[in-house]
Amino acid sequence: MNRTLMEKIKKSDFSDKISLIIALIVLVFVFSFFNKNYFSSRNLINILVACSLMGFVAIGETKLIIANLIDLSAGSVAAFAGVFCAVLMQMGVNPFLALLLGVASGCFVGLLNAVLINHLKLQPFIATLAMMSIVRGFAYIICNGRAVPITNKTFISFGTWRLFGWIPLPVIILILAFLIFGFILKSTFFGRSVYVMGGNPYAARLSGLNPEMITLKLYLITGGLSALAGALLAARMNSGQPTASVGLEFDAVTAAILGGAAFTGGVGTLLGTFIGMLILQGFNTGLIMLNVQIFWQNVAQGCLLVVALAFDYLRKKDRTKKLLEESKRTIKS
Amino acid sequence: MSSFLKKEASVLDRYVEFKHIDKFFPGVHALNDISFSAKSGLVYAFLGENGAGKSTLLKILNGDYQPDNGEFSIDGKPCHYSSPKDAIEDGVSVIYQERQVILEMTVAENVFLGQWPCKRGGKVDFDLMNAKTYEIAKRFGLEINPDEKVSNLSIAHQQMVEIMKAVNRNARVFAFDEPTASLSDKEIEILFNIIRQLQAEDKVIFYVSHRMDEISQIAQKVVVFKDGSLVGLVDCDQVTDDDLIRMMVGRPLGAVFADLSRNETIGDIVLDVRHLSTAKVDDISFQVRKGEILGFSGLVGSGRTEIMLALFGLDPVLGGEIFLERKRIQPQSPAQAIALGLAMVPEDRKIQGILPNISVKGNISISVLKRFLKMLGRIDYSKEDQIAREAIEKFDIKTPDAEKLISQLSGGNQQKTILARWLETDPKVLILDEPTKGIDVGAKSEFYRIICECAKLGMAVIVISSELPEIIGLCDRIIVVREGSISGEVLRKDATEENVLKYAMIDQENIEGEIKKL
Numbered sequence: 001m002n003r004t005l006m007e008k009i010k011k012s013d014f015s016d017k018i019s020l021i022i023a024l025i026v027l028v029f030v031f032s033f034f035n036k037n038y039f040s041s042r043n044l045i046n047i048l049v050a051c052s053l054m055g056f057v058a059i060g061e062t063k064l065i066i067a068n069l070i071d072l073s074a075g076s077v078a079a080f081a082g083v084f085c086a087v088l089m090q091m092g093v094n095p096f097l098a099l100l101l102g103v104a105s106g107c108f109v110g111l112l113n114a115v116l117i118n119h120l121k122l123q124p125f126i127a128t129l130a131m132m133s134i135v136r137g138f139a140y141i142i143c144n145g146r147a148v149p150i151t152n153k154t155f156i157s158f159g160t161w162r163l164f165g166w167i168p169l170p171v172i173i174l175i176l177a178f179l180i181f182g183f184i185l186k187s188t189f190f191g192r193s194v195y196v197m198g199g200n201p202y203a204a205r206l207s208g209l210n211p212e213m214i215t216l217k218l219y220l221i222t223g224g225l226s227a228l229a230g231a232l233l234a235a236r237m238n239s240g241q242p243t244a245s246v247g248l249e250f251d252a253v254t255a256a257i258l259g260g261a262a263f264t265g266g267v268g269t270l271l272g273t274f275i276g277m278l279i280l281q282g283f284n285t286g287l288i289m290l291n292v293q294i295f296w297q298n299v300a301q302g303c304l305l306v307v308a309l310a311f312d313y314l315r316k317k318d319r320t321k322k323l324l325e326e327s328k329r330t331i332k333s
Numbered sequence: 334m335s336s337f338l339k340k341e342a343s344v345l346d347r348y349v350e351f352k353h354i355d356k357f358f359p360g361v362h363a364l365n366d367i368s369f370s371a372k373s374g375l376v377y378a379f380l381g382e383n384g385a386g387k388s389t390l391l392k393i394l395n396g397d398y399q400p401d402n403g404e405f406s407i408d409g410k411p412c413h414y415s416s417p418k419d420a421i422e423d424g425v426s427v428i429y430q431e432r433q434v435i436l437e438m439t440v441a442e443n444v445f446l447g448q449w450p451c452k453r454g455g456k457v458d459f460d461l462m463n464a465k466t467y468e469i470a471k472r473f474g475l476e477i478n479p480d481e482k483v484s485n486l487s488i489a490h491q492q493m494v495e496i497m498k499a500v501n502r503n504a505r506v507f508a509f510d511e512p513t514a515s516l517s518d519k520e521i522e523i524l525f526n527i528i529r530q531l532q533a534e535d536k537v538i539f540y541v542s543h544r545m546d547e548i549s550q551i552a553q554k555v556v557v558f559k560d561g562s563l564v565g566l567v568d569c570d571q572v573t574d575d576d577l578i579r580m581m582v583g584r585p586l587g588a589v590f591a592d593l594s595r596n597e598t599i600g601d602i603v604l605d606v607r608h609l610s611t612a613k614v615d616d617i618s619f620q621v622r623k624g625e626i627l628g629f630s631g632l633v634g635s636g637r638t639e640i641m642l643a644l645f646g647l648d649p650v651l652g653g654e655i656f657l658e659r660k661r662i663q664p665q666s667p668a669q670a671i672a673l674g675l676a677m678v679p680e681d682r683k684i685q686g687i688l689p690n691i692s693v694k695g696n697i698s699i700s701v702l703k704r705f706l707k708m709l710g711r712i713d714y715s716k717e718d719q720i721a722r723e724a725i726e727k728f729d730i731k732t733p734d735a736e737k738l739i740s741q742l743s744g745g746n747q748q749k750t751i752l753a754r755w756l757e758t759d760p761k762v763l764i765l766d767e768p769t770k771g772i773d774v775g776a777k778s779e780f781y782r783i784i785c786e787c788a789k790l791g792m793a794v795i796v797i798s799s800e801l802p803e804i805i806g807l808c809d810r811i812i813v814v815r816e817g818s819i820s821g822e823v824l825r826k827d828a829t830e831e832n833v834l835k836y837a838m839i840d841q842e843n844i845e846g847e848i849k850k851l
Contacts, residue, residue, distance in 0.1 A: 187711045187712055188710040188712065189706055189710055190710070195690065195695075196691060199688045199689050199690035199691055203679075203687060205667055206647075206679055206686075207667070207688075207699050207700055208668040208670075210666065210668060265690070266690030266691070267690055324357055
């Protein structure tokens with residue numbers, strides 16, 4: 001391989017994400033200026049803990065968005081899985097088995113989503129909208145609408161145990177998940193087919209891929225990850241709450257879009273989503289540390305999205321213009 | 334507005350003048366210094382290959398694009414439209430091949446689209462609308478009820494509604510963009526009568542088509558485009574079809590085919606289809622041999638493509654058998670068909686072929702990527718690079734590097750990339766559906782060369798094409814499909830446009846029947 005290191009870096013994902021990374025650095029710099037505690041490992045961990053829930057879902061949503069799909073039921077699945085685990089524990093089920101069953105419940109919802117989309121040909125938006133409502137309903141039904149306390153120490157430790165007394169378990173799992181799914185998306189055949197499908201599903205089929213199978217796998221993954229997030233949240237909160245994580249899927253989608261995933265499909269990376277997620281949560285945490293009223297978080301999140309996409313649009317427009325100028329010059333000469 | 338137009342109508346010589354129009358797209362000089370003027374009362378046909386610039390010029394005329402250099406004027410007044418809305422308000426109407434009518438509205442509502450007359454109080458004046466629409470229909474001798482929902486009309490009549498819309502807006506310039514593509518002969522006659530009526534009303538008329546016979550019927554002037562440049566503006570009655578083709582192509586097409594190095598040794602039967610039936614085709618039987626190029630001709634919609642969809646596992650097979658090298662096969666999906674050794678380059682490159690968000694490399698390797706995965710299912714990047722590099726070289730795909738997005742290449746190079754994707758699978762049977770549609774002449778002859786190479790390598794090649802010279806020049810044998818069945822077979826030595834067409838056309842009784850249905 002005669003590629004130089006510079007070329008390698010140029011072609012790597014980092015160069016694409018350069019404006020995002022700069023935004024992140026600026027953000028850290030500005031908030032550190034106002035509050036000395038902002039740039040500390042402790043606070044970084046806090047930020048990661050705060051976004052661990054959204055992070056798992058964002059992994060799933062990123063893949064779905066790349067494949068031109070979406071899952072609106074993720075927040076409901078997380079809530080259901082949390083309550084479901086808590087109820088199982090009350091029944092005396094082993095905490096590990098309860099966690100497994102919780103995740104399985106999420107995969108089951110994913111399966112239903114895929115069936116609705118593949119076999120009843122429902123639009124992904126509509127199919128998962130319906131599931132969002134149905135699953136949320138069941139989350140209330142299995143606990144009669146009341147939060148279910150969790151007392152099992154082992155299960156609680158899933159959400160609170162810290163490596164070296166420092167990094168909490170959910171953060172470790174989240175980072176592992178990003179690495180594993182990042183690898184799958186970037187370097188495996190399955191990952192490549194996700195991009196292909198988002199660009200042009202019919203051409204994907206004609207190329208010998210199986211779009212239905214890809215859809216199924218993606219929803220299984222997203223369902224499972226959402227449920228895992230919900231179970232870990234329940235462990236951290238010592239209870240399964242049917243009202244938990246409303247709108248979680250939208251936060252996750254926001255992170256993915258901030259990270260460069262395109263709603264038209266075919267474009268996006270997990271590295272981008274990870275940075276997008278850090279920016280989103282870093283902003284929120286920063287606002288809290290500056291004692292800004294909490295409602296401003298919503299405003300900030302929306303503005304961030306608009307600014308990011310507007311910036312992206314202007315950059316693309318500029319690039320097209322340059323391309324045009326270039327071809328004008330070369331053609332004339 | 335209307336009083337202004339009335340005054341204009343008395344001026345005799347109306348004209349549209351294009352002055353030094355240039356238009357660039359990334360990598361393409363779409364229009365190169367176009368200058369000519371068109372007088373009212375004549376029909377100007379735009380002739381040229383796909384991508385020669387005809388449609389781009391129309392899009393500049395209707396305000397969809399703005400020229401990078403130059404300008405055009407109508408009746409001496411320069412026009413600077415920033416959107417199609419400006420053009421429409423200024424009296425320029427383009428009638429597209431895809432009709433822009435609202436199916437769920439009535440004829441009259443469509444004719445007045447966006448300009449519905451209102452009574453006092455804001456209520457739409459349906460009576461006035463219907464009366465005016467009836468008047469226009471009568472003027473053109475059309476039997477269309479203003480009250481009818483457009484979705485109930487035939488395709489031809491829907492197009493007439495489109496024209497009535499333009500007439501109602503008092504348009505002074507009419508441009509037709511391949512209006513006859515989906516019309517039957519009888520319907521084309523209706524359209525031509527309307528165009529002649531518009532001509533008599535002293536409008537400026539542009540007519541884009543690549544059917545020679547139509548142009549000689551309706552046009553007085555022909556504007557010939559080639560690769561974005563205007564190569565000639567000639568009187569229709571002073572040139573022959575051959576002259577026009579030579580202007581369009583640069584050389585007679587026959588020469589391209591005469592120069593091809595053909596495969597002389599045709600081997601055993603590779604694909605044997607017996608009595609194949611699907612929902613769209615009936616009792617199809619044919620064979621293709623090793624090294625043979627078999628052509629499928631027939632009108633669009635005759636079922637040519639549907640036969641291939643069935644072979645490729647996309648349309649369910651209802652009856653009959655398919656044998657590949659004497660073994661019976663029943664592919665249920667493209668994945669299975671590919672595994673068996675079939676490959677299909679589909680008809681519509683944009684919808685069915687390219688993976689737009691992926692690089693040239695990814696577009697080539699996708700069909701074979703699965704064959705060289707490393708541990709943990711990782712893609713072998715160096716192998717992928719190698720395949721892409723070799724294919725780019727072999728097929729002379731013009732791209733700065735393999736990482737470039739395929740959507741940024743020209744049509745011909747996109748098509749070569751897709752062909753490369755399929756040839757990587759080393760197919761036994763290669764199916765090409767309209768392989769040269771929308772690509773320029775240079776790329777076309779290159780394509781013919783590649784197709785002949787494939788035959789020499791021992792593939793059985795099936796080519797579907799609407800272009801008769803192409804299918805006659807390229808194929809060893811031609812099967813003609815009509816209304817879902819095979820209507821005839823012509824050998825290369827006997828093939829002429831006439832005898833292929835004879836099998837392709839619907840017989841006279843059927844035409845009458847079709848018209849009654851309309």
